[in-house]
Amino acid sequence: QVQLVESGGGLVQAGGSLRLSCAASGRTISSYVMGWFRQAPGKEREFVASINLGASIRYYADNVKGRFTISRDNAKNTVYLQMNSLKPEDTAVYYCAAKPRVTMSRTINEYDYWGQGTQVTVSS
16 A cells, blocks of 8 residues: 655745645555646546656646656655646646556556645636
């Protein structure tokens, strides 16, 4: 079992930045593809970014590419999401997730472990 706890969310003005962290416990994340997803009110949960075991491959959703950066520190058992140039449409609960196989994925149901989420609100 992997337990994931997100932090770093908050209220920020449009154009601002936030850095989300996802701290893992129970098992090392070095064997997991890690991902970030988000869910806005009234909408389905959607893929944001993912990173492979060695941090050599990153996937991004088109609507965050160039603004968000996913990274990982396996020694600290932590994954990060740096979010720059935030827009009101980025407002959502952001979730960290772990996928126990090496293949990269943007698909929600391929991730077995989830955090409780952290709220990000971007004001215009």
